[in-house]
Amino acid sequence: MSKYITAYYSDEEDLLKGIGQIKADGLKIMDVLTPFPVHGLDKALSIPRSRLTRVAFWGGAVGATLGFGFQAWVFTIDYPLNIGGKPFFAVPSFMPVAFELTVLFSAFAMVIAFFLSNKLGPGAKPVIHDERATDDRFLVVVEVEENSPEERISQIEQALAKAGAEGITLKA
Amino acid sequence: MYTSPLREPLIRGNKNYKQVTDDILSPMAGKPSKYWYLGIILAGIAALFGGWATFRTVFYGIGEWGLNKTIGWGWGITNFVWWVGIGHAGTFISAILLLFRQKWRTSINRSAEAMTLIAVMCAGFFPLIHMGRLLLGFYIFPYPNTRALWVNFNSPLLWDVFAISTYFAVSLVFWYVGLIPDIGTVRDRAKTKIRKAIYGFLSFGWTGSAKHWSRHETISLILAGLAAPLVLSVHTIVSFDFATSVIPGWHTTIFPPYFVSGAIFSGFAMVLTLMIVTRKALNLEEYITINHIESMNKIIILTGSIVGIAYLTEFFIAWYSGVEFETYAFFNRAFGPYAWAYWIMMTCNVITPQLFWFRKLRRNVMFTFVISIFVNIGMWFERFVIVVTSLHRDFLPSSWTMYKPTLVEVGLYVGTLGLFFTLFLLFIRVFPVIAVAEVKGVLKSSGENQKLTGHE
Numbered sequence: 240m241s242k243y244i245t246a247y248y249s250d251e252e253d254l255l256k257g258i259g260q261i262k263a264d265g266l267k268i269m270d271v272l273t274p275f276p277v278h279g280l281d282k283a284l285s286i287p288r289s290r291l292t293r294v295a296f297w298g299g300a301v302g303a304t305l306g307f308g309f310q311a312w313v314f315t316i317d318y319p320l321n322i323g324g325k326p327f328f329a330v331p332s333f334m335p336v337a338f339e340l341t342v343l344f345s346a347f348a349m350v351i352a353f354f355l356s357n358k359l360g361p362g363a364k365p366v367i368h369d370e371r372a373t374d375d376r377f378l379v380v381v382e383v384e385e386n387s388p389e390e391r392i393s394q395i396e397q398a399l400a401k402a403g404a405e406g407i408t409l410k411a
Numbered sequence: 412m413y414t415s416p417l418r419e420p421l422i423r424g425n426k427n428y429k430q431v432t433d434d435i436l437s438p439m440a441g442k443p444s445k446y447w448y449l450g451i452i453l454a455g456i457a458a459l460f461g462g463w464a465t466f467r468t469v470f471y472g473i474g475e476w477g478l479n480k481t482i483g484w485g486w487g488i489t490n491f492v493w494w495v496g497i498g499h500a501g502t503f504i505s506a507i508l509l510l511f512r513q514k515w516r517t518s519i520n521r522s523a524e525a526m527t528l529i530a531v532m533c534a535g536f537f538p539l540i541h542m543g544r545l546l547l548g549f550y551i552f553p554y555p556n557t558r559a560l561w562v563n564f565n566s567p568l569l570w571d572v573f574a575i576s577t578y579f580a581v582s583l584v585f586w587y588v589g590l591i592p593d594i595g596t597v598r599d600r601a602k603t604k605i606r607k608a609i610y611g612f613l614s615f616g617w618t619g620s621a622k623h624w625s626r627h628e629t630i631s632l633i634l635a636g637l638a639a640p641l642v643l644s645v646h647t648i649v650s651f652d653f654a655t656s657v658i659p660g661w662h663t664t665i666f667p668p669y670f671v672s673g674a675i676f677s678g679f680a681m682v683l684t685l686m687i688v689t690r691k692a693l694n695l696e697e698y699i700t701i702n703h704i705e706s707m708n709k710i711i712i713l714t715g716s717i718v719g720i721a722y723l724t725e726f727f728i729a730w731y732s733g734v735e736f737e738t739y740a741f742f743n744r745a746f747g748p749y750a751w752a753y754w755i756m757m758t759c760n761v762i763t764p765q766l767f768w769f770r771k772l773r774r775n776v777m778f779t780f781v782i783s784i785f786v787n788i789g790m791w792f793e794r795f796v797i798v799v800t801s802l803h804r805d806f807l808p809s810s811w812t813m814y815k816p817t818l819v820e821v822g823l824y825v826g827t828l829g830l831f832f833t834l835f836l837l838f839i840r841v842f843p844v845i846a847v848a849e850v851k852g853v854l855k856s857s858g859e860n861q862k863l864t865g866h867e
Contacts, residue, residue: 249428251855271621274428274596275848281625289629295637310564313553322565335570335648339577342641346581346634350588353630354615357623359591363616370599373592373619375428 242383243269244395245368246404247376251277253403254377258283260402261379266395269382272372291349291356298348299341306340307333368410379404421515421853423697428851432596435845438693439597443840446692454832461826464819465540473543475819482802482814487541488652489794490824493677494534495575495649496670496790499642500678501527502582505589506638509631514856515706517849518698521593522689523682524586525842529834530681531579533827538571540823567651574648581641585634591617592627592848646674653797659740660801663728669721673790676714676760679707680786685835687780689844698845701774708773711786715764718793722761744800748813752796759789 248254254277261268262283271284280286310333314320319327354360372378381395396407426434467475478485501523508516539548551572553562562569595617598610617623650670653661683704690699729741744753763785767773799814838844 272619273621273624274432274619275592275851276624276628277621280621284621286622286625289626291626291629292633295630295633299637309553313561314564318559318561320563322563325565329565332565335567335644335651336564336573338644339570339573339641342581342637342644343577346584346637349630349633350584353588353626357620357626359615359617359623361612361615365616365618367599367618373596373599373617374432 241385242387242392243366243368243410244381244383244392244399244407245410246379246381246399246402246407247369247371248379248403248405249376251280251377253405254379255279255283257399257402257404258379261381261398264398264402266381266398268379270378270380272368272378272380274373274375274377277377291352294352295345295349299345301348302340302342302344303337305344306337310336369408419700419702421518421700421702422850423700426697426854428854431851431854432600432847434695435698435843435847435850436597436600439840439843444692447836447840451833451836454829454836457825457829458833459826459829460822461824461829464822464826467819468540468823469545473541475817477815477817477820479812479814481805481810481812482799484798484802485814486795486816486820486824487537489791489798490827491534491537492649492670492794492798493791494530494537494827496646496674496677496794497681498527498530498534498578498582498678499646499671499674500682501525501530502578502585502638502642503675503678504682505585506635506642509635510639513706514853515703517853518700518703518845519682519686519707520849521586521589521842521846522685522839522844524582524589525838526682526685526835527582527678528579528586529831529838530678531575531582532834533831535575535579536827536830537823567648567655570648571652574645578641578645581634581638585638588627588630588634589846589849590842591615592619593843593846595619596847597843643671646671653801658801659734659736660744660797663725665721665724665728669718669725672714672717672721673760673793676711676718677786677790679710679714680783680790683707683711683779683783684787687776687783689839693839693844695845698850701776704776704779705770705773708767708779711764711782712767715760715786719761722757740801740804743804744796747800747804749796749800749803752792753800756789756792756796759785760793763789 246257248257251273254271254273258268258271258280268284271280273280311328314327314329321327325332368380369376369378379399381399383392383395392409396409399407422431424430476485476487501520504516504523505520508520539545542548551562551569553564591614594610594614598607598614601607601610647667647670650666654663654666656662686699686707687704690696726741726745729737732738744750763782766778766782772778803814804811
């Protein structure tokens with residue numbers, strides 16, 4: 240178990256300034272919780288670009304191949320069906336289903352990857368640092384060791400206060 | 412960031428983040444108003460009527476409907492296309508307007524998407540029940556079976572199966588992913604233990620971590636990019652049901668774009684109908700402002716005009732083609748026994764929405780409400796006209812006939828309306844009707860207080 244020190248801001252611009260200050264002081268920010276996506280936060284925390292776009296691409300590629308390949312296999316190899324003398328390998332008429340499956344696989348692969356990478360899902364038990372973090376508070380969370388000395392904690396708290404935090408709490 | 416001083420704010424009143432949360436979530440707390448009860452009772456009665464009609468159809472078969480040998484598609488398909496079309500506005504607002512960076516979508520996208528999901532459910536009901544043998548409904552999916560048969564991948568009806576089910580699944584995921592942060596907000600404000608547990612479960616453990624938000628932004632954009640062509644494909648494929656046949660009046664290449672714009676047209680009309688009532692009933696007039704209504708009215712004029720041009724083009728081509736059967740089909744539509752339906756369609760879809768060229772009328776809430784109902788009616792008649800008038804004059808004059816719906820068919824339609832409003836009324840009690848986090852995201856750049864101080 241470790242302890243968390245949280246500092247809150249009530250405006251996203253103060254938050255961004257505060258983060259710069261906190262980082263300059265050499266503190267390691269564990270997490271920043273905001274009620275809505277704050278622009279510029281990715282950069283301030285150096286969060287890399289998400290790779291979920293690649294999952295979407297590969298999901299779509301699998302869907303397209305499967306959708307087109309399956310229809311082609313059914314109508315040319317498994318059970319060729321003469322429908323009004325039309326060609327068995329009818330590429331244009333395989334397009335709609337292939338397209339729909341591309342979208343379906345791409346969307347689902349990406350969303351499933353999103354939940355897995357964030358460890359979100361039904362029954363997930365998150366640590367709620369401040370119930371107003373989803374309302375109007377912008378939270379900076381700093382993790383400290385369970386047995387950290389008092390001085391270390393008060394040192395961090397001072398650094399956070401210097402960075403313009405409007406309130407600081409320590410949670411075991 | 413430069414913001415035009417002429418552009419009016421998207422959110423009225425001097426709101427801060429807390430007030431936004433309070434305003435939007437307050438309708439979920441406490442007891443529902445008596446109007447809500449009245450609404451759900453009326454909708455419930457309509458749904459029961461539909462339940463009775465469903466029972467008759469399943470128990471006695473399709474013979475309960477007014478269809479005959481010549482007119483094999485009637486109200487069932489009309490309602491199916493009408494409901495799918497209505498669904499299109501939700502995806503248009505949440506996906507296409509997101510890609511176009513239209514900030515005004517944030518106030519209406521959540522409920523429009525919910526409307527999409529409910530409308531697609533109502534739509535899906537009609538083909539299912541039209542099969543007659545509901546228990547064999549799974550035959551429409553390709554699965555390995557002892558008959559060693561697959562489905563016919565050359566049939567637009569099968570494309571519909573894939574299009575509608577993909578559309579429903581992707582819309583559901585898109586809606587829910589957007590909803591998760593707001594469910595987190597509801598969970599954190601919940602007073603009772605039960606509410607906390609339920610919303611805690613539904614929130615999937617959302618905390619608003621910066622990394623999660625970053626990924627959330629990415630997938631929202633990609634999902635919008637996927638949903639945009641998807642929504643265009645769905646009504647395109649629905650139009651193929653008609654366009655790939657050889658019935659005069661159906662066999663036209665203009666159908667896909669004409670159906671898609673008609674779908675967005677009718678969908679926006681339904682969004683307006685719902686939003687005008689919702690904003691009043693839930694006191695959300697500061698979020699869904701007159702500017703939002705005006706923006707939607709502009710889309711109504713645009714899509715309504717496209718639909719109007721399509722009607723005229725069809726008529727022109729029918730004459731210009733020199734094909735006498737084609738010419739007859741269209742002449743019969745406008746002046747034959749179903750002319751009344753045709754002229755209702757023309758009036759409601761082409762003529763009345765043009766009044767929105769006047770700014771005063773576009774910004775009049777009552778007037779907009781009336782026109783939105785007109786468009787809903789007009790677009791229903793459009794599908795009725797396409798389906799029935801094209802069929803009722805068969806290739807052999809001896810099979811020419813007329814079609815009248817039975818009470819059971821009326822019951823099925825009224826029943827889906829009941830289901831639609833029941834589910835929508837439940838939705839506004841259970842989930843935030845406006846995307847709270849998204850509104851907060853645009854508050855600084857488009858809120859009223861920021862405009863006054865000239866902040867950024």
